[in-house]
Amino acid sequence: MTTMTENASGLREFKMPDVGEGLTEAEILKWYVQPGDTVTDGQVVCEVETAKAAVELPIPFDGVVHALHFPEGTTVDVGQVIIAVDVSGGAAAPAAPAAEAVAAPSAQPAPAEEAKPEGRKPVLVGYGVAESSTKRRARKGVEVPAQQGETLYAATALQAELNGHGAAPAQRPLAKPPVRKLAKDLGVDLATITPSGPDGIITREDVHAAVAPVQAPAPAAVPAPQAAVEAPARVQAPAPAASYDGARETRVPVKGVRKATAAAMVGSAFTAPHVTEFVTLDVTRTMRLVEELKQDKDMQGLRVNPLLLIAKALLVAIKRNPGINASWDEAHQEIVQKHYVNLGIAAATPRGLIVPNIKDAHDKTLPQLAEELGALVATAREGKTSPAAMQGGTVTITNVGVFGVDTGTPILNPGESAILAVGAIKPQPWVHKGKVKPRQVTTLALSFDHRLVDGELGSRVLADTAAILEQPKRLITWA
Secondary structure: OOOEEEOOOOEEEEEOOOOOOOOOEEEEEEEOOOOOOEEOOOOEEEEEEOOOOEEEEEOOOOEEEEEEOOOOOOEEEOOOEEEEEEOOOHHHHHHHHHHHHHHOOOOOOOHHHHOOOOOOOOOOOOOOOOOOOOOOOOOOOOOOOOOHHHHHHHHHHHHHHHHHHOOOHHHOOEEOHHHHHHHHHHOOOHHHOOOOOHHHEEOHHHHHHHHHHHHOOHHHHOOOOOOOOOOOOOOOOOOOOOOOOOOOOOOOOOOHHHHHHHHHHHHHHOOOOEEEEEEEEEOHHHHHHHHHHHOOHHHOOOOOOHHHHHHHHHHHHHHHOHHHOEEEEOOOOEEEEOOOOOEEEOEEEOOEEEOOEEOOHHHOOHHHHHHHHHHHHHHHHOOOOOHHHHOOOOEEEEEOHHHOOOOOOOOOOOOOOEEEEEOOOEEEEEEEOOEEEEEEEEEEEEEEEOOOOOHHHHHHHHHHHHHHHHOOOHHHHHO
C-alpha cells in the first residue's frame, strides 16, 4: 500500500500504514511533532497502537510539518492521511532564528519569535506551543553533535526551553520522547535522574536503573524459592485502593490490545473445546540446577530462571509427542501438523496481555533459548513488541506463579493446540525417599484443544514435562 502522496503545492501526505499482517486500523497514542516542526527522513513522528502492539512510525521524507489530521486518542483506518508535510523547502525559513539559539545558548530569544507565525495551523490541546512562543526542531544541516537521533532531540528540548521560557536549559532534563513516556509509565521524575547518555541525555537504562531500587524491596517478604519463577514482563505495582468519593463509576473504552485479546479469548473459548489437566510435582532438583547454571561460564550474562528450564522441558515433551503441536483448520476440515515450535510466552503489560513467541524454539540450545527469553522480556517491558513477534505461535506458556497463584485453567491462544500454566513454586511437605521432607513443589496445568488432542496425548505431554522437571538429567537423555 502506498503510504504517501504529494500535491502541486509541495505538500506530501503520509498515510497510516499497515504495521502488521492484515491490520485495518490503529490508534494514535502520541504525536512527537507539531505543525511548524522540521522533520527528517526516518524521524519518528508518532506512536500508534494496533490490536497487537504499540509501534512508532517514522516519516519517510524531509520537510516542515504542515498539519496533523487526527488528534491523539483517535482510531484511524489504514490508508487514511495522518500528517501533511511541506517538502518545498520554503516553509522551513522561520526555523533559522531557533537554530541560532541552539548554537549559542547564552543568547536571548529573538523578538521576532515572540509572535506566532502568521497562518499557522492550530495545534492539539495539551501539546501546543505557549501562547507567546513557538517551538521548532533544529533544521537539517544545523551543526549539532554526532549521534543524530538522541542529540537532535536534545537540541530540540534545549530550543524549546529557550523559546518557551527564556530560561536556562538545565531546568528541563534531556530525553527522547519514548524515554519520557517510559519514565511517566514507571512514575519516575526525570529531574532526579543522573544522565549517562552523550551530551547529558537520559537513556532507557537510566530510567530502569532509577526505578530498580524502588521496586527491589517488594518481594522481600516472599521466600526465595517462591519468587524464583520470574514474570515474562514487568509486573505493575498494585493499583491504589478505590475511592468512592465523587463518581460512582468509571468507564474505560475497550480498544487496542485489550479489545483484540477479548475478542480472541471469546472466539477461542467458544470454538475450541478446552480440556485442562493438572499435575503437582517436586521441582527441588530443577531449582538446584537453576542455581548451578547461573554459575556456568556458558550461561554468563544470560537470563537463567526456572521458566527457562520449564520451557526446555516442554520443548522436549513436544519432541517426544509431536501430535500436540498442531492446529485445526476449520475451513478445510484438516489438522495442520507443525514441524516447528514457535513457543509463546504470555506477558502482562500495561496495555494488556500479549503473547510474543520465540521462533523455531525447538532448534535452540539452552543458552540460545535463554538469550531469546531475555530479549523477549526486555522488549515486552519497554512496550516495543512488534506485531510480527506475536504471529505464528504454536504452543504457549503462561506463568501465573509470579502472582502467588497455585495454578489455573488457561484459555488457548487462537490457532494453537495447547497452553501450559506454571503455578507458584514454594516449599511444601513432600514424601521423598520414604520420609516427609520440605521440598520445592509446583503445579502445572495443561489446556488443549480436544478436537485434535485426546486425553492420552495431552496426558503424555504433561507427564513428560513433569518428569523432566523432577529429574532434570532427562534433558540430556530425552532431548
